[in-house]
Amino acid sequence: MKMVNLSGGQAIVKVMEKEGIRKAFCVPGESYLGVIDALYEHPSIQLISTRHEGGASFMAEAYAKASGGTGVCMATRGPGAANLSIGLHTAMQDSTPLVALIGQVERPFKGKEAFQEVDFTAFFSHLCKWAVEIESVERIPELLHRAFYIARSGRPGPVVVSLPHDMLADTAEYIEQHVQQESVPVPSDAAVRTALEKIRTAERPIIIAGGGVTRTKSADLLVRFAETMNVPVVTAFRRFDAFPNSHSHYAGSLGFGSDKGLLDYIKQADLVIALGTRFSQVTTQDYTLLGEQTKLIQVDISPDSIGKVYSPILGITADVKQFLQKAIEGAVPVKDEERERAVVNLHAAYLSFSSAPKDYADQYVDMDGMLYDIVQAFPQDAILTSDAGNFFGWLSRYYRFDHQNTYIGPTSGAMGYGLPAAIGAKIAQPDKMVVSFSGDGGFMMTMQELETAARFNVPVIAIVVNNNMYGTIRAHQEKHFPGRVVATELSNANFAELAKLFGCYGEQVTKNEDFLPALEKAKASGRPAVIEVLTNPAILSASQSKVIHSNAERIN
Missing domain, CATH: 3.40.50.970 (Thiamin diphosphate (ThDP)-binding fold, Pyr/PP domains)
Structure with missing residues (x-):
């Protein structure tokens, strides 16, 4: 392994570079000047200073969505971190990979209500996937690489890394580490076969496509699956682009102001196939969407999401793209007049409504x-x-x-x-x-x-x-x-x-x-x-x- 002597700020930037970060959004602050200085004229990472920390976190979150990578935002301690938090909450609910680097008071001053002091691990514990404070410069490569891994693995989300001001000035030998590549859960053949059989024999099935589809860019696979199984598709709240809206199998979106006829159809469905959606309050119309007779197949990358809102008859912990690929391989085209009529009628109703x-x-x-x-x-x-x-x-x-x-x-x-x-x-x-x-x-x-x-x-x-x-x-x-x-x-x-x-x-x-x-x-x-x-x-x-x-x- 390569070993060089770096300051804490330089080590932070070295990890960012190795993680492939090209843009970072911030409002500059004195508590993490060591990181800012290490970015001075950096050849591959552009630092974009904004006018408010909320704007910085929103930009980083949307940048992650648009680029398919991990967003990075930075803020100073106390007020800066509090302002940054709105974008972190957005990233948490939207399952967006984001790493927030936040300056912290000097280590000897902690616990004395020092200037702008906040206990960040406690403050952000329920807003993020993980919050950690790096106490020693030697642990920067280990903990910061882990932060990026946690942000993008499983159900993606935000991670907060607290950086004590004085720690960033310390120096130590930098021990280069490997970037951890996340693996995604693959569904078992038996689970896919069971799902396909239940979809094949259902009378009024419907698919709800969520962020698991948009994150993995699986809309094309979902089109093939919906066509093969002859099932209409709706998109979850603010996941409009999970399925092409002009396609013949599209039935509309869920959220505020959804078509009442579509909501009634879903409530009367005998089977709902949920692909990468956490069944939010808005998507489910205050948790009233599924009727008592409706059975649920839920596919989600996070086991914590399975059964969190509705109890499925079949819960599959898997990456949605992996599930769709396997399902398409094993699917037999369904020809059913009633289902074809439902697909046609739902899309016609959507076109009229929209x-x-x-x-x-x-x-x-x-x-x-x-x-x-x-x-x-x-x-x-x-x-x-x-x-x-x-x-x-x-x-x-x-x-x-x-x-x-x-x-x-x-x-x-x-x-x-x-x-x-x-x-x-x-x-x-x-x-x-x-x-x-x-x-x-x-x-x-x-x-x-x-x-x-x-x-x-x-x-x-x-x-x-x-x-x-x-x-x-x-x-x-x-x-x-x-x-x-x-x-x-x-x-x-x-x-x-x-x-x-x-x-x-x-x-x-x-x-x-x-x-x-x-x-x-x-x-x-x-x-x-x-x-x-x-x-x-x-x-x-x-x-x-x-x-x-x-x-x-x-x-x-």
Whole structure:
């Protein structure tokens, strides 16, 4: 083994380099300056400094999703770490491999409530897969390589590594270690045969495709499997691109505002095949999705996920890609008129439900019409990122994802995610068109990252749907506490003009006919761009918009 004398900071960077890290996102801090200095003019690792630690962690998380690798973010102790935590929570719920390097107080000062002191192993213990503090420089190669391995193996997720300030200045002989290659569980032949037989003999089977499909890029395999077994497919919450939406076997997505007919069909299914989904609260409609008569086959890479929400008749701990490959090898085509009719009817219902009407408005931008234009104008390999917010209902209902790796959004429902996630995704996929969607509430939380995009010349397009309120909460407020509006009204500056101050392209759109010209100008600018879309504050959901347009047609 090669042995050289390195400081703690240099050893950290040496491990990062060996792990194949090419980008790291941070807000610089004095408690880990040793790492920052070791990255000075590093030939292969680019350090991207952001304007808020939350933005750094969102960028690193989305970069990991878009690149297929492991994200790295860094922050200083105390306040920096707390700000970073929102992206770590997102990575945990989204099963995204992420390593967070956080500066810590000097070892002799621990336990004295030193400046910005936080016990990180306790603070992050339930937010991450693992949290560790490296007490001695000699153990950096061992523990940091382990951190990367844990982050990407099994069900991927975030790992926090705490780095005492004084430890980073210590020196020791660096003993090079091997990068541990993760192996994935392979299903037994018997389990696959049992699953295939149960699917073959089911009367109303349906597949739910989740993050295990998107992470392993197995959508093409799932298409072959669904076609062979003649089974309709739905995608879990914010996993739209786990199956091509225009395919004849696609039945729709699960989440907020799902088609009631689709939900009823799933509740009446006699067999659900869950592929790499953790059955989140949103996917399962508050854990009501599966009926009492429904049997479940659950395939997941983590044994901890098997039976966590619903008890399966067959639980298979396996990598979804490995399961699909084996299942396709052993599958016999199923020809059944009832199942074929169900596949056709479910896809037809999806197409009807998800076709945006070309409804334009002059006073505001009609979201139905805007999504109609977006569907026509965006290239099929464009990457879309989004915040949480009521604007998301239009995107989830009307946009069709037909290519893998084209949607990046937080299953945790984090506001402020869209813009920094777009920046991280564009850095990972510079040749793709990357567009973020945010409401005015969420955009305002991380809009300072426009400066990051401008400084590093990352030409993302941010679409901001502005109705001057926290729209999702307003909708809940009006439902549960009618006539008692409080805390949800907002006032905003002109976001397009603010974008220009950051050196970006900016345009405010007040009617539908101006949206596509603004989009073309944003693309042609070659700069980060903001398109601010002013919408009717009285329309808070895609379903409400549908009712209003339907009533207007009857009146006319």
